[in-house]
Amino acid sequence: MANEQNVVALAERYYDSDDADRFYFHVWGGQDIHIGIYEQPGESIRQASERSVQLLAQSLDGAGPDTRVLDLGAGYGGAARYLATRFGCHVTCLNLSETQNRRNREFTQDAALSHRIRIVHGNFERVFEPDASFDVVWSQDAILHSADRTRVMGEARRVLKPGGLMIFTDPMQADEVPDGVLAPVLERIHLDSMGSFGFYHAAARELGMVAEATTVLTPHLITHYARVREELTRRREELEGLVSRAYIDRMLIGLTHWVQAAEAGHLAWGVMRYRVPT
Numbered sequence: 001m002a003n004e005q006n007v008v009a010l011a012e013r014y015y016d017s018d019d020a021d022r023f024y025f026h027v028w029g030g031q032d033i034h035i036g037i038y039e040q041p042g043e044s045i046r047q048a049s050e051r052s053v054q055l056l057a058q059s060l061d062g063a064g065p066d067t068r069v070l071d072l073g074a075g076y077g078g079a080a081r082y083l084a085t086r087f088g089c090h091v092t093c094l095n096l097s098e099t100q101n102r103r104n105r106e107f108t109q110d111a112a113l114s115h116r117i118r119i120v121h122g123n124f125e126r127v128f129e130p131d132a133s134f135d136v137v138w139s140q141d142a143i144l145h146s147a148d149r150t151r152v153m154g155e156a157r158r159v160l161k162p163g164g165l166m167i168f169t170d171p172m173q174a175d176e177v178p179d180g181v182l183a184p185v186l187e188r189i190h191l192d193s194m195g196s197f198g199f200y201h202a203a204a205r206e207l208g209m210v211a212e213a214t215t216v217l218t219p220h221l222i223t224h225y226a227r228v229r230e231e232l233t234r235r236r237e238e239l240e241g242l243v244s245r246a247y248i249d250r251m252l253i254g255l256t257h258w259v260q261a262a263e264a265g266h267l268a269w270g271v272m273r274y275r276v277p278t
């Protein structure tokens with residue numbers, strides 16, 4: 001089993017590195033770093049990624065200035081700015097990477113949203129927020145980075161108020177996969193396992209949360225990683241001025257492994273929504 005502290009340290013070092021920061025910033029467009037939802041072939045990664053935020057946000061209808069949201073693994077804070085602008089709600093961005101947090105602070109200031117968005121450096125396995133202090137726990141494609149996802153779910157449950165909502169996406173494995181087939185995929189994220197719809201449903205149930213809705217969107221995972229690979233190949237020369245050649249080579253191999261595993265039916269992606277009873 002991957003050592004927990006090691007996994008957190010590796011994720012922090014990875015996301016703080018210039019290579020990763022510049023790659024995500026330039027390929028995703030500087031707001032989001034998650035799987036997009038594609039409606040047209042060749043659509044931009046930025047546009048498709050914004051659509052994922054909009055889809056999750058549909059579950060927050062009725063949110064307003066009194067709504068407090070915690071975004072676990074918030075990246076550059078694109079979702080926080082969307083939610084703060086659309087609903088006027090208050091968002092705490094908890095994120096391990098200070099490199100990303102710096103960009104998040106700049107963008108949030110530029111958007112005049114600093115009064116609604118708080119950016120906190122931290123680890124979502126140990127959340128320094130009071131019990132029952134948020135209406136919504138939100139997360140996009142971040143919990144996969146934990147070697148103890150049950151603990152992350154527990155922290156989400158703890159900080160949610162009665163009636164609170166946990167809504168998130170995560171790149172996952174399919175519920176049943178043959179032994180060993182995910183090794184090339186896991187290698188890239190320095191982990192021994194991934195979550196699955198079944199895993200998260202069971203964890204939420206154990207914590208007394210009720211599954212409200214599950215939206216399976218796995219085909220978008222395939223489209224997205226194939227799209228990132230295509231973009232990286234097409235813009236390789238331009239990106240080589242910003243990102244090391246070794247990083248690009250490793251990323252292209254990693255993306256191919258993800259696309260192959262997803263095409264073989266071994267990966268899953270979608271939206272999960274759990275409610276704390278009142």
Ligand SMILES: C[S@@+](CC[C@H](N)C(=O)[O-])C[C@H]1O[C@@H](n2cnc3c(N)ncnc32)[C@H](O)[C@@H]1O
Nearest residue numbers: 032033034073074075096097123124140142145
């Ligand atoms: C794929 S990015 C997604 C970022 C953001 N949610 C988005 O959708 O744009 C994964 C994020 O998880 C964060 N992360 C990884 N491990 C973490 C941990 N233990 N605690 C907090 N954040 C973590 C990384 O810093 C990174 O921002």
